[in-house]
Amino acid sequence: METLVEIHDVRKVYKRDQFEIPVLNGITLGVPRGDFLALMGPSGSGKTTLLNLIAGIDRPTSGRILVDGQEVSSYSETALASWRARHVGFIFQMYNLIPVLNAAENVELPLLLTKLNRKQRKQHVENALAIVGLADRMTHYPRQLSGGQEQRVAIARAIVTDPTILVADEPTGDLDAKNADETLDLLQRLNAEFEKTIVMVTHDPKAAGRAKHALHLDKGVLAEGQYGYEAEPAVVRT
Amino acid sequence: MRFLHLIRGNLFRNKVRSLLTVCLMAAIFFFVTTLLSILATFDNASEASGVDRLAVQSAISLTTMLPYSHEQKIREVPGVAETAKLQWIGAYYKDSRNFFANFAVDADKMKAVWTDYAIDPAQFEAFKADRQGCLVGPELLKRFDWKVGQKIVLKGTIFPFDPQLTIRGVYYHPVNVSSLYFHTEYFREAGLGGQGLTGTVWVRVSDTRKMAAVSQQIDEMFKNSEYPTETFTEKEFQKNFISMMGNIKLLFTSVSVCAIFMVILLAAITMSMSARERVTEIAVLKALGYRPGLVLGLMLVEFVLLTLFGGLAGTLAAKGFYQVFDMARATSGFLAGFRVYWQTVALCLGASALVGIVAGGYPAYRAANLSVVDGLRKVV
Structure with a gap:
């Protein structure tokens, strides 16, 4: 299976005042196209940082990251923004919908950066909301939706541009069991039915169990014995 | 135009705050419009002077x-x-x-x-x-x-x-x-x-x-x-006559500038609060691919619209008010011919837009250059 995300010896060090805090210490791995990967680990293990690097909202201190053959770690801020708009769909723990926009307007946000006209954008928004089962909630504002519905709107926003990869940071962290289940069902469906590559950070072993694969990080390195995938080619390189 | 609903939504996000900001702007621009109209009245008096007339007065003083x-x-x-x-x-x-x-x-x-x-x-x-x-x-x-x-x-x-x-x-x-x-x-x-x-x-x-x-x-x-004389064109004579009351133009201009400076500071506080409240949302927009320049532009348009609404309300209120209120009578004829000219309205609208740019510039710049990771960290 083709490797979509390639990470080569990536290190990330944060500077806080005079202190240097290493977060990732030489991560090397690959994520095949069409995979549903869960990143697990205790707080401070570096899983969200790794997700941010894959999504192009942060840059490694050293090392290379390639997504779909493009070395995103070398992109400028502006180029990265354009790349994210085309290739990355984000799903956050707190949904992060814009409260002053209704569901359809929230989903439309990434499309405003494209050349699609109003009618085409409307069509895409309707499709995305239909996929997540909220076609009848288009004009509802976030405050008028339940947490589960908000997360589904956020997922619709993430998929509306048909991105190359979906990144989800604790997508069920703020949901009750039922809504968490529904959200994970939806992610599984996006992976299976629409062949979306998904990288998900989670604390929850049950959520991780819904992914095809799970990797554990601890103190900025991949835990031993967690490098291999069943999928070919083996995507973890050391 | 495609970002209109986003700008509109943010403009009325906190209705009370937006309303108070617009009212503040309106009150100050009502005041500034009044001052500038007084200056325009003086200017107009000298501008409308006859071009072919000279005034001869005593070289010692006008009272001689x-x-x-x-x-x-x-x-x-x-x-x-x-x-x-x-x-x-x-x-x-x-x-x-x-x-x-x-x-x-x-x-x-x-x-x-x-x-x-x-x-x-x-x-x-x-x-x-x-x-x-x-x-x-x-x-x-x-x-x-x-x-x-x-x-x-x-x-x-x-x-x-x-x-x-x-x-x-x-x-x-x-x-x-x-x-x-x-x-x-x-x-x-x-x-x-x-x-x-x-x-x-x-x-x-x-x-x-x-x-x-x-x-x-x-x-x-x-x-x-x-009896030595000093001869002026009518325009110069009118200006000298007005300047006998002190440097009114400088005074009024200074007060207007102070008022505008004050409103810039107040608007800057409001806009900083507004930008700070939206750190996470701005980070989300940037994560979705909104470039810093676009974020800056969207926020500036929003801030400028807010101050422009206030400026428009205050200036048009002044224009309407002084059509009813007899300034000449109120000033015992000192401001005979007082009116709010459309040029003054345009000047005040320009100034109110400038207030939006200056007051909102820094908060918008900071928001535009916010690190996505730092912005998301607040809640993620």
Whole structure:
């Protein structure tokens, strides 16, 4: 299976005042196209940082990251923004919908950066909301939706541009069991039915169990014995 | 246009705060519009001056009078078409609050020197024929509810006489709308006890290209006399007259700038709060691919619209208010002809947009350059 995300010896060090805090210490791995990967680990293990690097909202201190053959770690801020708009769909723990926009307007946000006209954008928004089962909630504002519905709107926003990869940071962290289940069902469906590559950070072993694969990080390195995938080619390189 | 709903949503995100900001802007721009309109009234008074007129006054000061003989000599200067004596009287009607500009003028030469004043020929003839007749501006007529033919008595302040006059007509001028003119002869006999003195001599020049030469020649002629003169164009004369009240223009401009500076600071606080509240949302937009320049532009448009609404409300409120409120009456005729010009409205709108850019610039810049990771960390 083709490797979509390639990470080569990536290190990330944060500077806080005079202190240097290493977060990732030489991560090397690959994520095949069409995979549903869960990143697990205790707080401070570096899983969200790794997700941010894959999504192009942060840059490694050293090392290379390639997504779909493009070395995103070398992109400028502006180029990265354009790349994210085309290739990355984000799903956050707190949904992060814009409260002053209704569901359809929230989903439309990434499309405003494209050349699609109003009618085409409307069509895409309707499709995305239909996929997540909220076609009848288009004009509802976030405050008028339940947490589960908000997360589904956020997922619709993430998929509306048909991105190359979906990144989800604790997508069920703020949901009750039922809504968490529904959200994970939806992610599984996006992976299976629409062949979306998904990288998900989670604390929850049950959520991780819904992914095809799970990797554990601890103190900025991949835990031993967690490098291999069943999928070919083996995507973890050391 | 495609980001309109995002801008609109953010504009009315916190309705109370937006409303208060707009009200604050409106109040300050009402005040600034008033000050700038007063300045415009002054400017207009001097801009509307006759281009072919010179004012000759004493070189010592405007309050020092010149002998009548000066007028005769000035008339002999080549390039002088006509001359007339004009004296500021400084009287008021009934009460000292009812102050307005009133002058003694050579009635027979008035039309020849002040050619831009329109007067009904019959009324002008009646004025000339009556030694105690007077001409009044339309605003005065309205202010005191006077009628043509009515007898009025003014109370003198500078000179020890109270002019007893009969209104013989109304003059019309685009700017000077509330002055009163009566006969020099009446003033000489009743006010000066027969002395032949006048405050100024006004000159209409036959060729406007020779204004400077005529002016120089007049002053040269009286340089070594007991009454040396200083000659100005009418525009310069008006400006000097206004500046006798102190540097009003500088004062009003300074107050306007201070008011705008104050509103910038207040708006900056509001906008910083607004930007800070939205750190996570801005980070989400940037994560979705919104470039820093676009985020900056969206926020600036929002902030500028907010201040522009306030500026528009305040300026248009001032325009409407002063159409009803009689500023001339409220200022005892000092601001006769006061109005809010559309140029002033446009200037205030420009200033309010500038307030949005200056006040919102820094918060918007910070938001645009916010690290996505730092912004998301707040809740993720």
